[in-house]
Amino acid sequence: MSRGIPEATVARLPVYLRVLRELDSEGNDTVSSVHLAELAGVNAAKVRKDLSFLGSYGTRGVGYEVPYLIFQMSRALGLTHERGVVIAGAGHLGQALANYRGFSDRGFNIVAMIDVDPSKIGMKMSGVSVVGPEDVVDVVNAHPGCIVVIATPQSAAQAVADRAISAGVKSLLNFAPGVLTVPDDVRVRKVDLGLELQVLSFYAEQQERSSAGAKSA
């Protein structure tokens, strides 16, 4: 199913793609594995290995062609054609996601928001139609292969997932805290908004301890 590309490599492809697009917008035609590695925050050997899974090997002394690599990566990630996205939960997070430029820029088409609040159903919010939970089946049938983004409170997340899965959805992106129980053929990815904050906290902590040490020395 994944053509033998390791999961960790797949998770890095969007990072490479973001970096490559930045390089492209700055007018760079080629990039070395060392430079790409630096910008993506991994080591150069890993970059070369990862890109080899896409059939890209670069040219010694020149590096990789940026536009071609963008094309290859976009194709692997399925970004060369549109894919429907349904956002469950039309609260602040759901609306922030509906407004998020990084979705539509990458071929994701937000086809509907789902909410239980009767005052929201039938409205357009952030340019997207809000439908009720009973309309999920219709929305999913109209957009085969769509991804459902769960932006509800945790208490509603499992029920929303169950309903989406019954309607035939195979891919869920979960922003709610906690774990979802899903059948084997359904893929869930989790976004933990607090993760990077903890990484920053780690470094701030180290810095503060080392300056406290320097002061007392």
Next chain:
Amino acid sequence: MSRGIPEATVARLPVYLRVLRELDSEGNDTVSSVHLAELAGVNAAKVRKDLSFLGSYGTRGVGYEVPYLIFQMSRALGLTHERGVVIAGAGHLGQALANYRGFSDRGFNIVAMIDVDPSKIGMKMSGVSVVGPEDVVDVVNAHPGCIVVIATPQSAAQAVADRAISAGVKSLLNFAPGVLTVPDDVRVRKVDLGLELQVLSFYAEQQERSSAGAKSA
């Protein structure tokens, strides 16, 4: 500064911590490196290596003590005491973050939101006071070591970062697309809300290609 813990290890600590808390809430006292690896989506050798940086080696045949590992990890990540967080941008994303349980649960105290909109300044939104950009210095001085979360449109992100840095902020969490230019002693982590969507898209794409192949065969 980082006491020799590799950056990739630091980035995995919050993932381990999340898994460990789930195990703890389910009443597990110990966990093997193999099980922890499975839940965290890495391999067991990497888990053992990562935990050794914290001075944790586990016990053969028993594994690691969950509560002690949680304590060690929380301490390394600086989560055992409160740290201030300032959210720049009181739009949908800023308010979603202010409401996000995963922040306050982990010792992060959202001390203020900053916005340029006069109709928001002076209000409480999602329980957090909104102040104007000119108040950043006061807020930062009142909360030494605070982290600034940039949840503004991209067009405002660099100016917000510059102002925070002038006020003495050393840690920025950037949700806006695009790259921030900051001095060497300031650490920026980026959250790309579209990243995991692309990972799901990759697998959906593979699955669709393989079923298309199966049908045509």
